[in-house]
Amino acid sequence: MSCPHCDGTGWRAHERDGVRRVERCDCWQHTHASKRLSDARVPPRYARCDLENFVIYQNERLVSVVARARRFAEAFPAVSKGLCLIGPPGIGKTHIAVAVLRRVVIEQGARGLFYDVRDLLRVIRSTYNPVVRTAEMDILRPVMDAELLVLDDLGAEKPSEWVEETVNLIVNTRYNERRPTIFTTNYEDLPDEAELDSLKVRVGFRLHSRLHEMCEFLEYDGGDYRMLPANGGPDDLATLWKQHKGRRPLPARAHRPARAEMRDQGAAKEPRDPRELKWPGGKAGR
Ligand SMILES: Nc1ncnc2c1ncn2[C@@H]1O[C@H](COP(=O)(O)OP(=O)(O)O)[C@@H](O)[C@H]1O
Ligand SMILES: [Mg+2]
Ligand SMILES: [Zn+2]
Numbered sequence: 560m561s562c563p564h565c566d567g568t569g570w571r572a573h574e575r576d577g578v579r580r581v582e583r584c585d586c587w588q589h590t591h592a593s594k595r596l597s598d599a600r601v602p603p604r605y606a607r608c609d610l611e612n613f614v615i616y617q618n619e620r621l622v623s624v625v626a627r628a629r630r631f632a633e634a635f636p637a638v639s640k641g642l643c644l645i646g647p648p649g650i651g652k653t654h655i656a657v658a659v660l661r662r663v664v665i666e667q668g669a670r671g672l673f674y675d676v677r678d679l680l681r682v683i684r685s686t687y688n689p690v691v692r693t694a695e696m697d698i699l700r701p702v703m704d705a706e707l708l709v710l711d712d713l714g715a716e717k718p719s720e721w722v723e724e725t726v727n728l729i730v731n732t733r734y735n736e737r738r739p740t741i742f743t744t745n746y747e748d749l750p751d752e753a754e755l756d757s758l759k760v761r762v763g764f765r766l767h768s769r770l771h772e773m774c775e776f777l778e779y780d781g782g783d784y785r786m787l788p789a790n791g792g793p794d795d796l797a798t799l800w801k802q803h804k805g806r807r808p809l810p811a812r813a814h815r816p817a818r819a820e821m822r823d824q825g826a827a828k829e830p831r832d833p834r835e836l837k838w839p840g841g842k843a844g845r
Pocket of ligand 2: 652711712
């Protein structure tokens with residue numbers, strides 16, 4: 560028997576804030592949501608993240624970031640820019656990114672995909688093994704084609720020319736095809752060119768300027784949720800935030816400039832230039 564709400568089409572009209580939209584019907588959601596969610600590769604730790612269970616407290620920036628994320632999810636796929644969530648660890652950047660991703664996957668039926676940048680690079684690297692020779696495009700194609708991609712923890716990977724080229728290839732392809740991406744990063748967007756912990760130095764100037772073209776930057780600070788006692792609430796988070804304000808160290812890393820790390824990397828250990836990747840249909844990297 561076909562669904563009484565949508566006559567079996569899987570779509571139904573819906574009115575929100577006086578605007579008529581077409582939405583996936585619940586019957587369709589139930590059939591397809593779990594499959595699409597597992598395809599999105601959200602890590603189990605974040606499997607229940609949504610914007611409704613995200614605790615907000617007296618923190619103007621955080622409140623506005625959550626509101627912005629909600630508008631993005633509601634407008635999707637009619638969004639012209641992605642988001643770049645910036646701030647210290649533990650303030651819920653990944654939570655918010657996943658919440659948006661899950662929502663568009665569940666409600667819009669979007670093909671969404673989550674990748675921690677380091678995991679993604681590790682997987683791509685492994686496909687360069689000359690013995691295994693799995694097609695690298697098996698990995699890259701879904702990343703480039705996902706209707707919404709979350710790239711988590713940008714800049715956490717050890718910088719190298721290959722890393723830069725590979726991330727640029729992915730991001731530029733998505734940019735050219737107008738596919739939105741949500742990035743998260745611990746590295747602040749500092750104007751000082753000499754600041755080694757700035758986003759620009761960590762990811763390279765080309766990607767940095769591309770990010771500005773394709774994303775809205777949402778920088779915020781807050782209490783580290785992981786320090787919150789089990790019975791803690793919004794007030795405790797606010798207190799945690801006040802205690803740590805202005806002295807939140809970034810995650811420990813080599814006390815050496817990113818660029819020096821990069822120079823020291825043996826070029827021979829890196830796979831070949833990602834631009835040489837062969838694309839299905841014989842096209843070279845775009
Ligand atoms: N405001 C919040 N409300 C509810 N859970 C939160 C909040 N902030 C962080 N968390 C939870 O704390 C953990 C760490 O948050 P995460 O999103 O990984 O932080 P970040 O990506 O900024 O380092 C996650 O399990 C997340 O769901
Ligand atoms: Mg995170
Ligand atoms: Zn239906």
